[in-house]
Amino acid sequence: MKRLSDERAKILFEKLSKYIGTNVKQLIDRPDGTYCFREHKDRVYYVSERILKLSECFGYKQLVCVGTCFGKFSKTDKLKFHITSLYYLAPYAQYKVWVKPSFEQQFLYGNHIPKSGLGRITENAGQYQGVVVYSMNDLPLGFGVLARSTTDCKTADPLTTVCFHQSDIGEYIRAEDTLF
Numbered sequence: 001m002k003r004l005s006d007e008r009a010k011i012l013f014e015k016l017s018k019y020i021g022t023n024v025k026q027l028i029d030r031p032d033g034t035y036c037f038r039e040h041k042d043r044v045y046y047v048s049e050r051i052l053k054l055s056e057c058f059g060y061k062q063l064v065c066v067g068t069c070f071g072k073f074s075k076t077d078k079l080k081f082h083i084t085s086l087y088y089l090a091p092y093a094q095y096k097v098w099v100k101p102s103f104e105q106q107f108l109y110g111n112h113i114p115k116s117g118l119g120r121i122t123e124n125a126g127q128y129q130g131v132v133v134y135s136m137n138d139l140p141l142g143f144g145v146l147a148r149s150t151t152d153c154k155t156a157d158p159l160t161t162v163c164f165h166q167s168d169i170g171e172y173i174r175a176e177d178t179l180f
Helices: 006-028 049-055 083-092 101-108 150-155
Strands: 033-040 043-048 068-073 079-081 096-099 118-121 130-135 140-146 161-168
Touching: 006 033, 006 043, 006 068, 006 079, 006 083, 006 130, 033 049, 043 049, 068 083, 079 083, 079 161, 083 130, 083 140, 083 161, 096 101, 096 140, 101 130, 101 140, 101 161, 118 150, 118 161, 130 161
Parallel strands: 096 130
Antiparallel strands: 033 043, 043 068, 068 079, 096 118, 130 140, 140 161
């Protein structure tokens, strides 16, 4: 596993700040130790430095993965977060969207969220802001990007898309072959 290049580290931290803002520091300096991001076969892993030191005795070809896969870089250096990072992003999310119970299943099948499926939304969220999507029982379901700001959502038509789908927990079943 290698360190992220400066360019890829910048892309990663910009994307992280889109979802969790200034809480990125809390993601790295945790009470249970220091964590870091490493790259292996174009995938970004979030791993404890203690476990990283233990994994250094394995060769590049012997290693499948170490830590949690946060996402994957495309060939054009765009980062797409995987659903496996939801557990770490959800507690630190600045902006959140809650989905009505009647629309949870549709979101888990990969559909965008219309205003009619929106239960609640965090105040002062801007357009194209990264959000974590929750059920009304505060269970994180996935993440997306707001199609409209919070103020625009109040006056929008019920069929207007409010949040673009990016990833959901249904991917554990739909994409289990390509996830890790």
